[in-house]
Amino acid sequence: MKLIQASRMAALMLCLGGVAHAADLQTVEDPDSLGFSARRLARMTSWFEAQTKKGDPSGFVVAVARGGKLAYLQPIGLADHDKAIPMRTDSIFRIGSMSKQITSVATMMLVDEGKLDLDAPVAQYLPELRDKQVVKTDPATGDAILLELEPAKRAMTIRDLLRNTSGLVYPMADYADPGFGNTAIHLLYGARAPFRRDKPIASFVASLGALPLLHQPGEVWEYAIGYDVLGRVIEVVSGQTFDKFLQSRLFAPLRMVDTGFYVPEDKLARLVAVPGAQPAPLSDGDVTKPPTFFSGGGGIVSTAPDLLRFCQMLLNDGELDGARILKPETVRLMMTNSLPPDMHVAGHEAGPAFGTGWGLGFAIRTDPNFSLIPGAVGSFNWQGSWGTFFSVDPAQKLILLMMMQRPQYRHNAFYFDAIRRLPYAALKVPEVAAPLASQPSNAALLTDYVGRYDFGGSASSLDRQIFVADGNGWTGLKSVVVETDGLKVIKPVDGGPAARAGVLAGDLITAIDDASIRGQTLEAALRRIPGPVNAKIKLKIARETQSDPVVVAFAREAVPSHSVALRIRITDGKLVVEATGAWSVLDFDKGEPTPVAALSKDEFRVEGGDHTRIKFVRDAAGKVSGAVLNPGPWEQHGALFQ
The missing domain is CATH 2.40.128.50 (Lipocalin)
Known part of the structure; x- marks a missing residue:
């Protein structure tokens, strides 16, 4: 029996190995042959259908591929709630920030060809971004000092744009994600460099020339507009407009037939409507007409079948159906965390607190203690603000994809949790032969x-x-930052174990279980916080309103x-x-x-x-x-x- 089971597993791994072909992603295979329980995989349909029955106007397309073969592809609900148009597998979605991964691949294609230097100053290609000034910061608080500028210590590079360490920020406006910054500099970007579909990339980049950087290049990770700048870099280096470069060099070779910056008239019937009140126009808002501004950070539309092909190309180390897009070593570089452990992270879902690093355009799972990304360390993913999500697990040869369309930043994490968890929960566990014993009669x-x-x-x-393995103990510390003397609590979870024990926003944790954390990195300090459910944790706290240290002890709880x-x-x-x-x-x-x-x-x-x-x-x-x-x-x- 064990020999038979081992043979089955070996056959499955052989099936999952090798280079996948696009034809394998066109027809749903038997899930059991790909290592899934068909019954458990069907829970995804039930779960997403339940959301539509509860009145959620968003429809869905959900896809799972393993080993280059399609295990699940299901349209659920409506593509247009008001018109009662059913969702279909090739429905077209605004993919928002999942455009960034496409832009990153396009950038690295030019690096592979020797036409673009990864570590060259951006100003080598875009002179309007030369000699940037940087907002000064208060060394005591780290806060920006308005109206005081200093020269950049070094020029921002192409690598900085790819890894969000350029010092650029996202423009702040009334529709902005609360995870983005909202300082006066973000507001200044919103006023001086707004996204407009009728504004060429060259004009947009020129407007950045007069704006200061918020951070010194290479010193802070902040989710930023670097991918829109890269679109212009690609235009300058390739001699083509960004949209034509993507079409001729990436979309056509990969046969991504429905991907671009707008939806042609003959495909408009497949465009998914955004339910409810619409946000202010963005770079990716009205996709029914050809734009002038081709946003590499958020302007692309696509379908589940097209994105499966894109992800499979990456799983195949840069090749699909004989079309070589990237060198294998380039794909590995892009999927390797590029952020040093002491990199300061400003907001969003990256950094030690999230167990997530950043490669060259992709979020990378680095630490399973804290990561929200499923699968093996080295798995990569990202999401779009309109409700799209993908994750790729190289160890399991697994692609997860969920497409929906909602007003920007509206409770998408609830759905991302489902596509993160349900496919992994459907993977079959090798059976162990064992005879049943008699049931205890008492x-x-x-x-x-x-x-x-x-x-x-x-x-x-x-x-x-x-x-x-120890019960996943949770302390309820929602947000902390590292300081010289310990961890400063930005916010404890309301009603969580730490808050109930008396931990307050502004407290400085100086020791955990009687061991000092002074001088430790954020990652090292955070490793001390988790533990088994019900296990006690003791925090020594310095509080501004009290002269003596405060000591609180409480039990870790399960994540609710x-x-x-x-x-x-x-x-x-x-x-x-x-x-x-x-x-x-x-x-x-x-x-x-x-x-x-x-x-x-x-x-x-x-x-x-x-x-x-x-x-x-x-x-x-x-x-x-x-x-x-x-x-x-x-x-x-x-x-x-x-």
Whole structure:
């Protein structure tokens, strides 16, 4: 039996290896042949359909590919709610900031050809950005000092534009993402360099010439307009307008037939409507007419089939169907974190606090303790402000893609959580042959196992934080920044364990569990915060209103909004298991108690379905303290949380 199972897994890995071809992404394959449970993969359809039944006007297209083959492609809901037009697999979406990855690939194509120097000053190609001035900062607070400028210590480079360390910022306007900065400099950019579809890139870049940088180049990561500047760099270097370069050099070779900067008249019937009140016009707002400003940061429209081809090209190390787009070593460089550990991060979802670095145009999973990106370290992703998301896991040869269209920045994370978790939860776990033991006849013997078990923030062993193995303890510190003497609390989570224990915004944490964190990097200090659910943590705090240090101690808790939990009880003399947290897990669904049969003392198995095994863990005193799902290489650990 073990030999047969090993052979099946070897065959599956052979299937997942090698170079994928575009034809493999056109027809949905049998999910089981690609290592998925078809039943569990179907939960995605149910989940997204449930959102439309609850009245969400957004329709969806959801896709999953593995090993270059299509495991799932499903249109759900309506493309136009008001006109009752159904969603279709080739519906066209505004992809917002997922344009950045396309622009990054285009940039690196020219680097590969020797026409663009990655470390050359941007001014070498765009003289209007020469001799930039930088806003001075107060050395004591780090705050910008308005109206005081100093010369840049060095010129911004092409690499800086790709990794968001140029010192440029996003223009602030009334539609801006609250994750972006809102200083006077951001407002100045909004007034002097607004996005307009009728304004050429050259004119837009020229307007940046008179504006100061907010940060010294190379010193701060801040999500910025560098990709729009790169569009102009590509025009200058290639001699083509940015849209024509992308069409001839990238979209046509990859046969991305519906991707561009606007939707032609003969395809308008496939354009997904944005429900509700519309934001002020942006670079990617009205896509029904050809623009003059080709926004490399947010102006592209595309479809799920086109983006699957783009992602598969990257998984294939830069090639698809004989079209070589990038050198393999270039793809590896782009997908390697380029930010040093001490890089200051200004806002958004990158940096040690998110377990996420930044390559050359892509967010990279660097630390599974904190990362929101699923899969192996080295997985890469990004999202668009209109509600599109992709993630690529090179270790599993897995592409996840979700397309929807919503007014900008409206609660998209709720849906991103689903596409992050549900496909990983559908991956099959290799079965282990084991005979069933006789069910304990005395129900009292089963009472040891009754309770709620918390498995942290993930529904899969492949999509988990390290501390899930210890119960994924959560302290409720929403935002902190590193200072010389420790971690300054910007905001604790309202009602979270830290807030309830008395931690306040403005507190400076100087020690964790009696060990000083003075002088530590943000990453090193953050590693000290997680721990097992129910485990105590003690913080020593310096507070401006008190002369003596404040010491608070409290127990870590399970993450409430992302928790994966099982409720185990006895029904009709049998042990039954039901998912009670945010997500179903393996054979266990919400609202459907599933009986398990005994394999041995402390180990049980689902008799049907995917034969999920659950083994209970006891502490030194012999008391049940946790559970392990599918013991072995794919195991998931949970803590008993009464």
